[in-house]
Structures are given as C-alpha cells and as structure tokens.
Amino acid sequence: MTRAAFGALLSHWWRNPLQLFTLLAGLALATGLWSGVQAINAEARASYDAAASTLDEGRYDRLVARDGGAFAQDNYIALRRAGWQVSPMVTGDLNGVRLIGLDALTAPSGMGPVSLGGGTDLGAFLTGSAQVFANAATAARLDGVEVLIADDLANDTAVADIGTAQALLGREGLIDSLLVMPDQPVGLPALGEVAPDLTMQAAQGGTDIAGLTDSFHLNLTAFGLLSFAVGIFIVHGAIGLAFEQRRGMVRTLRALGVPLNRLIGLMLAELLVFALVAGVIGVALGYVIAALLLPDVAATLRGLYGADVSGNLQLRPVWWLSGLGIAFAGTLIAGGSALWGISKMPLLAAAQPRALAMAAGRRARWQLVVALVLLALAAVLVFTADGLVAGFAMLGALLIGAAFALPPVLNAVLAFASARAKGVTAQWFWADTRQQLPGLSLALMALMLAIAANVGVSTMVSSFRLTFTGFLDQRLASELYVSTDSAEQTAALISYAETEGVAVLPIQSADVQIAGHPAEVFGTRDHATYRDNWQFLQSSAGAWDATFAGQAVVINEQLARRAGLALGDPVTFGSVTLPVAGIYGDYGNPVGQVVLVEDVFATEFPHVVARQFGLRISGDVGDFVNDLTAATGIGAGQTIDQAGIKAVSLAIFERTFTVTTALNILTLAVAGFAILMSLLTLAAMRVPQLAPAWAMGMTRAALGRLELLRAVMLAVLTAVLALPLGLALAWVLLAVVNVAAFGWQLPMYLFPLDYARLGGFALVAAVLAAGWPAWRLARTPPGDLLKVFANER
Amino acid sequence: MCYFNGMTLLTVDNLSKTYATADGPFAVLRGVSMTLEAGESLALTGESGSGKSTLLHLIGGLDRPDAGSILLQGQDIARLDDAGRAALRRGTVGVVFQQFNLIPSLKIADNIAFQARLAGRHDADWCAVLADRMGLTDHLRKYPEQLSGGQQQRVAIARTLAPRPALVLADEPTGNLDEGTAATVMDMMLELVAETGAGLLMVTHSQALAGRLQRRLHLRAGQVA
C-alpha cells in the first residue's frame, strides 16, 4: 500500500515538472538568500573577532621615535631600569604577512599568543625559542619558517617572540614601539630624561571601532532576519500551492482506502526530501552569493573600521547547518499548516465547497486578528522597548503583523474599486482580481516584505552614511593632529603655526563625574571649525556663541541620555555649573562628553596642559609636516594626517553600498520569482475562470493583457503599502534597535528618489514575473477553453 | 473471496445521520434498515436530497453514522476507527463515483491496478482481463485527461473491480455520460460485477436502469418508502 500511495503522490511531480521546479526553486532561493547573508555576516564577524582578539594594540598608549621610525633596544632597557612598565614591539612585512614581534613576559595579558587556545606551546614561546604563530592560510605563505597553527589569529598576521621576529625581519636590536601599561608606578623619571628620542602617542580608543563594526553587523543581522521572513513566505507559498494542486488526489487516495495518518506521513517524508535537496542547492547558492559579495564586504569592514577581514570565504559548518536548518524549519512551518489543512479536509467531495469556503473565511478572520494583535504589540513596544530583544521583537511583530494585514487591506481596496467600477469589463476585472487574491496573497506578502526590507535597509544605510560622513567632518575637521611632549615644543608649534597663518586648536580634557556618570570635559578654543562642522541633534539658538562666551556648554548624546539632560538643564562638575546649549551626535563613543570654552576650562582644571592640537591647514599636509619638523624639531611620529584618513574612510565606506544594493536587488528578484511561481501555478486553475469570459466574447489577447495589468496593479498596491512599512522598519532599526544596542540614535533621513527607483524595480519584477504566465494564457488553445465546458458537471 | 449467493452480505439497521447546518441540525437519514445478499444487486432510488448518497457513503465507510449499525460480512463497520474504515475501503468495498476520481498523474494501466495494489492483491492477469473487457486495451499508456468521460468511467469501474471487492457501491456512475455511452458502460459493469459475484448497491435516477437490477429500494426524506 505504502509504495503504491507514495508512487501516486510522486507521479504528480513527474507529470507537472514545472510545479516541482518552482517548489524546489522557491525553497532553494529562500535558503540561498538567508545563508548568503548569514555567510557574509558570520565570515565578517569571525574575521573581525580574530583580528580584535589577536592584538588590540590601539588600546594602549605607546612610545614611538620622534621621527616615526625604529629605535634601538637600549631605550627599552633604559626605561625598564628607570621603572617604566613598557613592552617592546616590532612589526614588519614578511612575504606580504604582517609579522608582529612581542615580548610575552612584559606584554599586557590577553595580547597575542598568550591568549591563544590549546596546542600553543607557551613554554617555548616564553623562553623565546623560535616560534611563529599564524592561522593555516597565512602559514602556507610563510615557507621556510617553522609556523605553529593558531586558527584564531587574523588573516595575513603572524605573531612571534620579539627576538624571533627581529631575526626574521633582519632588524636585530630594533624596536618599533613600546606599549605603555595603564598602571605606572608613581614617581617615575620623565620620559625626556630617560629616552629623549621617544615620544608618547595616545591610545586610539579601540572602542570606537568595535562600536561601529558591531553596528554594521547588527544591520546585517537585521537584514538576515528580513530575508528569512521573505524566505518563509516564499516557501509557504510554494508549499501551499503544491498541496492545493493535489487536493483532489489526496481525497481520491483516501476514498480508495489510504489511511489519513499514512498519507500525512508520506507527504511529510516527501517534503523533507524536498527540503534536503532544495536546502543543499540553496546553501550552495548562498555560498556563491556570499563569495561574489564578500570581497566588497571585506574591503568595507577593513577600510571603514580597520577590522581585518579576510576576503576568502570559508565553508563554515555552522552556516551550512543553519542554511539547511532554515530549509527544514521553513518547510516544516509551511508544510505543517498545509498538512493540518489536509488532515482537517473532509473526505467527502459533497461537503467540500462549503467547508472550503468556510475554512477560508475562518482563516482570513484569524489572520486579521493575528495581524491586529501583532501590530498592537508593535505599537506598545514603541513606547516600552528598551533592550535589544524587545527591539527585535518589535521588528518581528511589525513585519509579520503587516504581512498578515496585507490580504484584508488589498481585499478592501479591491472591493472599493469593484463597487465603483463602470462597464462590464471593469466590473469583471475587479471581481476576478478579488477572487485571485487568496492564491496570490503569500507571494504578495513576500513582495511587500522584500520592498519594505529594501526601503528600510537602504534608508538605514544611507542615513548611516550621511551621519557618518558628517561625523567624520566633525571629528576629523582639522587636517593635521600634532602631539607635543614639552612646553617648549608647544610654544614652538604655536609660534610656527602663527607665522604660517595656521589655526591651532588645543585638545585638552579632564575626567569628571556628572550626575554619577564618568565623563570627559574638553576645553575648546573659539573657532569656526566647530560652528561649521559640528552637527547638533538638538540645540538652542546661538549655542556656540553662548558656549564660547563661557555661559553654556554643549554635551554629547550619550551623556544627555545617561544623565537625563535636556536643553537648558544645568550641568555641574567641580565648581562649574552651566546650562546645556546643544546636544551633538557622538557615534561609537561609550563615554559622555562636555565641551567647554578654554578659559573656563583653564580656571577649573589649572593642572591640565594641552599636548595635542588640531591644525587647520589649507595646503599640502605632507609639505607642512616637513617644514614643521625643520622649523621646530617636531617629528612625523608626532603627527597624524587626518585628512588622509578621512579620504580613505569615505571612499571605502561607499562600498557598503555595493553590498547592500546587491542584497536588495537579490531580495527583490527572489520576491519577483515568488510572484512568477504563484502565477504559473495558478495559471492552470485560471483557465476554467477565464473560459466564460472568453466564451462571452473577450479575445484571448485581451484576457492576457488584463492578467498582466492585474499583476502589475497588485504589485503597485503592494509597493505603496510597503513604503510606510519600510520607513517604520528603518525607524525601528535606527531609533530603537541601535539605541538599545549602542546607546546612540542614528538620525533618520529620507531618500524619496531611492524609493521611487525601488518602486520601479518592484514594477519591473512584477512585469517580468507576470509577463510569461499572461503570454501563455493569451495563447491557451481554444480547445482547452472548450474543455472547461465539456467537462463541466 | 467468493461468497455464495444467498448469504447475507450487508445488514443495515435503524441507521441515522444528521448534519449540522447554519439553520440547525438537519436529519438526512432517519432510521434506515435494509439487507443485501451476496451476489445480489439493489437499485437505490429517491428524489434529489432524499439521502441516497449519504447512505452509500456510510456503507462505504466514507462517513460515520450517528446511530444504528452496518453489518458487513458480520462486522459492524459503524464502530470502526479511521484506520479500520480505510482498510475496509481498500479491500472489501469498492465505490464508483459519479466524477470518476481517477489519479490524473498515473497512466491508465496504473490507475486500473492502483486499488488492487493498495489492497496488496494485485493480479496482473486479472487487470488485463478487466482492461480488455472494458475496451481499454488501446489506452493503457495514456493519461486520464486524454480519455473521454465514458472511457474514464470504465477505468474507474475496472479499478474498483481489480481487488475483487465483496461489495460494489455505485453513485449514479453514468450520471455524467450521454445516454448511449451510459448504456454501454452500464452493460459492461453489470456483467462484470455479476461475474465476480460481488454484491452491488447502485444509486440511480433512471427507472429503466433500476429495472435491470434484482431489487429496488426507494428512499423518501431519509426513510425507506
């Protein structure tokens, strides 16, 4: 019995290969989209983590040579003898691999191989025997060198004991920099006394990078979630149709004596086989997608955040499994409800139409209730969500609620149009469209989610870009940063800059507590740089005038949120109490900030002396540095070319767009495919519905045109509804999820042109998807149309 | 599975069936009793809505009665669970529907053999005989959609007889066919059913057709008239 029944079930696909193809393709595309995004995300995260855990050198202050070059090891020995807690480092290039030499005994814990996992011969490393660590890919490029594999090291990076590294690099006795431990003994002799050729470089604040990288990952995760939702709807549609088409067969099988349980078991087995096949294809597809996009993602992250991301994709079992898991989960979720429907389907044909209509009505009502509950939940979460989980829950509630609400809303719109239609063709068209809606609704939901995802993600990324470029302009406004290490140098810098007509802006700060929160106070000089480049999230009129007049301060968003400060509220530290005149965005910074005019700062913190300066240079930065060194002895190692950093950052940030745009188009293409699939599978059922219209005098060409028009109209309606959903999505991502995750809100900008273009894409997708089925319908042989009447019972 | 003519094959006793409708419960069958001997043929007549199909479905194990009993070969099928009734439909009773209910994706030969295969009683020679007697030999490699209505119904009848059921139920089997075709199909069916020795219970609106069966039972408003 089982074999005969299974054979009958499978014979359906043999006779209808197109349906089988659409089912498998739908499943595979959904899986591919999901696992592609996952792969990119996992790969980027893994590489970033490896890079971050290998060496977070940027966390420490360091001593470098004044001229920026290498210096002799004697300096290190002298400093150690004097009591300075410093650790030497040498870096260099070995066959294109960045080799880092560390001293394991003095290096801060958690750095380099000291924190590596099992298998590392710590003893050998500590005793300085020749050992080089690298991951497998990097090790392959270091032939001739004995390398120990440490897989959590970043790509293109090798770590060795400093002696080994010096030998390999041919730089015996030379050191590039000395890491300065955070806790130094009191009463140390001054740096200038022990090692006059060295200068102190302040820590880079690695948290900035981590914060922004995480934000980017969070965005990708959100996108993965969206692609999953789109995928589930597509799988649901494909499987629902596959079951719909075999309703009659299922009833016959049962009438002929196949027990319901057996039948359900067989169909479940069949589904799981499909899920496996489609899942494997989908994961492979995801790999291709990821492989095509990853070089850009890698470049984006590396360039933008300085995170070292390998451009090589690795086959990670995790995302193979998660891809297959999605294929199975999606199939089971979608197949579960279809199988449930079959188990509840009455055996007798006589009871069928009534029961079906009643079931459809019940389902529609049930969906509407779920939609309203979810949307209400999302609305409540707008006011109450304050964590990442709540943010994502809100995202989910909003999306699924909106998707479930789509069919009833479309139905209402069509009913409205239908009631106002004049002329018999128009009336028939609207009524017929309404009748088609149930069969198309899943594909339309997928389309709506895809468009909303596109609107949401591109709004978010574009807002992010605008904010970020604005922020770079604000923070890297000065073309050159210079640190000095003595009062004389400072004086020399200022007088040289004066003769050159270059503005010098001191950077001086003090740590304070404000309302119980740690914060930094910056003493700032009155200069157009601030007025021109700093963007306020909120400000009162003349905020900078008041600040530079010593009558107010401006603070960053983090402090405003944490201390609950609004415009006009007093801020108190030490003996100073001044009102807040403006709040500025300070992305990726964990600490609160207060900006104060320098005079008041100097009275309040008399012991703080500015040692870092921003210089506004109009000409070539390199030339200026050369002249500066010649005139004052301030070396290149004491300067940072901010203009250069900014240009590189901005150029590479543009690549984020390549990736997001590619993913966007991909999602839309998949949604378009879902529409094509539904229309093709519906086409067979359409013939009996169209035959009467044809018999009553409409030409087949006219019917085909109307089919196309219908699909396009439904797509346009869906796109119109998707726009507000997408904007809501972007708002949740920027204003709820990002705040929950990082403590700062990204301002939201609107991009009407982008949306119009997206709408255009959706339209093209709909026309492409509907074109072929409509064309086929227009060419239905009259015989097939006649058959409808011949077989009519 | 051969039954001697004259042995009681089916005893229906005081059968009732009520459907819940929007206007409240609606009693379709109200205490129907009847018997059928092995090898006997019985015509079930009655006006539309009198409950003929409902009775047939209950006897065929397609639905459950609310009260009463249906003894088929001494077994009360009203008490069977889903699996038991499925087994009954596979092997013991065969139903010929008005809408042929063939499996569209199987070839004619496979459709004919299908129910016998389900019942685990496939006999290729017997299937060949059935195909031959039903005039289907030339169509065995075709699909149902390539056959006319009369041909499809002959496939359905062959499929029903392939596992040699003890009881054949037919619900207006020729209702979808024109008069000429209907007569041929009916002749073939009656002949073959008689040969297999199965009992036959057939719903029909045609007095002429009813006259060709051995007995007749008339239903009126859910009761035997």
Ligand SMILES: Nc1ncnc2c1ncn2[C@@H]1O[C@H](COP(=O)(O)OP(=O)(O)OP(=O)(O)O)[C@@H](O)[C@H]1O
């Ligand atoms: N699933 C059901 N739910 C509610 N009422 C039903 C259902 N099935 C049948 N009925 C009702 O039961 C009554 C008998 O139906 P049945 O199909 O048995 O009549 P019939 O004698 O076969 O009629 P016909 O000659 O038209 O086929 C009808 O009034 C029908 O509307």
Ligand SMILES: [Mg+2]
């Ligand atoms: Mg009937």
